[in-house]
Amino acid sequence: MFIGKFARAGLGIVAALAMSTAIASAEESVEVLHWWTAGGEAKALQVLKKDLESQGITWNDMPVAGGGGEQAMTVLRARVTSGNPPTAVQMLGFDIKDWAREGVLANLDDLAGKEGWNKVVPDALKEFSKYDGHWIAVPVNVHSTNWVWANKAIFDELGLKQPTNWDELITDLDKIKGAGYTAIAHGGQAWQDATMFEAVLMSTGGPDFYKKALIDTDPAALNSDTMVKVFDRMTQLRGYVDDNFSGRDWNLATAMVINKEAGVQFMGDWAKGEFLNAGKVPDQDFMCFRFPGTQGTVTFNSDQFVMFKVGEDRRDAQNKLAAAVMSPTFQSAFNVVKGSVPARTDVSPDAFDACGKKGMKQLAEANEKGTLFGSMAHGHAVPSAVKNAMYDVITAHFNGEYDSKTAAEELVNAVESAQ
Numbered sequence: 001m002f003i004g005k006f007a008r009a010g011l012g013i014v015a016a017l018a019m020s021t022a023i024a025s026a027e028e029s030v031e032v033l034h035w036w037t038a039g040g041e042a043k044a045l046q047v048l049k050k051d052l053e054s055q056g057i058t059w060n061d062m063p064v065a066g067g068g069g070e071q072a073m074t075v076l077r078a079r080v081t082s083g084n085p086p087t088a089v090q091m092l093g094f095d096i097k098d099w100a101r102e103g104v105l106a107n108l109d110d111l112a113g114k115e116g117w118n119k120v121v122p123d124a125l126k127e128f129s130k131y132d133g134h135w136i137a138v139p140v141n142v143h144s145t146n147w148v149w150a151n152k153a154i155f156d157e158l159g160l161k162q163p164t165n166w167d168e169l170i171t172d173l174d175k176i177k178g179a180g181y182t183a184i185a186h187g188g189q190a191w192q193d194a195t196m197f198e199a200v201l202m203s204t205g206g207p208d209f210y211k212k213a214l215i216d217t218d219p220a221a222l223n224s225d226t227m228v229k230v231f232d233r234m235t236q237l238r239g240y241v242d243d244n245f246s247g248r249d250w251n252l253a254t255a256m257v258i259n260k261e262a263g264v265q266f267m268g269d270w271a272k273g274e275f276l277n278a279g280k281v282p283d284q285d286f287m288c289f290r291f292p293g294t295q296g297t298v299t300f301n302s303d304q305f306v307m308f309k310v311g312e313d314r315r316d317a318q319n320k321l322a323a324a325v326m327s328p329t330f331q332s333a334f335n336v337v338k339g340s341v342p343a344r345t346d347v348s349p350d351a352f353d354a355c356g357k358k359g360m361k362q363l364a365e366a367n368e369k370g371t372l373f374g375s376m377a378h379g380h381a382v383p384s385a386v387k388n389a390m391y392d393v394i395t396a397h398f399n400g401e402y403d404s405k406t407a408a409e410e411l412v413n414a415v416e417s418a419q
């Protein structure tokens with residue numbers, strides 16, 4: 001009887017404990033702000049949502065559409081100003097440094113130490129994942145921007161070969177246009193113009209010029225004959241886009257290549273996520289190759305989940321989110337779908353398709369050779385204010401507001417006043 005009474009009381013305690021654990025874990029949640037709203041992007045994000053949900057953590061989604069993340073950053077500012085930051089925010093390069101400087105980011109050092117992140121995250125990414133020596137963000141991937149995505153059926157039909165330099169590119173574009181297709185699928189939005197611009201710049205001036213102009217913002221490089229040539233080439237490419245390009249979202253431009261309406265798109269490897277989502281296969285339905293003249297160089301950007309300071313009650317879920325992102329299994333599963341490559345150096349390329357394997361190999365080679373550079377268009381070359389100043393000039397020129405010489409001069413003025 002005595003024992004029975006105790007056992008019953010014990011059972012009661014166990015049940016109460018179980019219930020309170022259930023309540024605690026049912027209440028665990030993360031709120032994640034991101035701009036992954038295109039089909040391929042959303043599918044990749046699903047991998048992370050499922051991972052957390054399997055750990056009993058509720059995912060509160062906060063999508064803010066707009067490639068390149070400008071709109072997302074505006075929404076974030078409002079949330080932080082009102083004293084209610086999300087748990088984690090998708091962010092690019094220099095924006096992370098800006099937020100870190102404001103002292104509003106969490107410290108992930110304990111988790112990073114326990115899981116040995118220092119050894120597996122390359123320096124080029126740690127530059128943004130750490131601030132003042134402390135971990136404040138987790139890198140999800142490495143994207144690269146100097147890619148061409150081509151419709152294979154059009155290339156086969158017209159007997160085109162993959163262009164390796166500027167002249168070959170123009171020859172191919174002429175043939176595609178001549179056959180009645182839109183040669184270049186493009187969306188006239190500032191970040192897309194800038195994505196094309198940095199590839200043309202790398203192709204025209206080479207790695208040293210890229211560094212001088214877009215990373216060091218050297219006025220002599222910004223207003224140089226080479227820069228005038230870069231702008232001239234942008235004008236040339238403008239002749240191959242369709243009449244409706246203005247304001248078009250990047251994924252709709254990708255769809256034009258997928259649907260055999262257009263020959264090529266110049267875009268980061270998130271475009272591959274769209275091809276895969278549409279059931280297309282690399283080398284069979286579409287081709288991926290480096291922007292002609294940029295072979296051997298890689299311009300990269302890395303999406304990182306930046307962790308904001310949150311209340312004690314949300315800390316555990318935040319750490320679980322960070323740990324999930326950094327797990328090698330997630331880094332493989334997510335990036336296979338997203339089009340990017342893993343941010344960790346110890347993930348096997350086996351699960352990746354032909355474009356992914358190429359991307360991983362070329363990234364490692366460029367890193368080794370010193371030809372890996374941060375993408376200006378995607379926040380990894382200069383702070384946002386300077387990037388936006390560059391965007392304005394590039395877009396104004398692309399839309400015919402400046403001739404090439406004026407654009408090169410304006411670039412210096414715009415950058416100076418943004419610094």
Ligand code: BGC
Nearest residue numbers: 066067068069270301303378
């Ligand atoms: C991000 C990618 C994203 C792309 C288009 C880039 O800035 O790094 O993850 O897919 O924008 O939305």
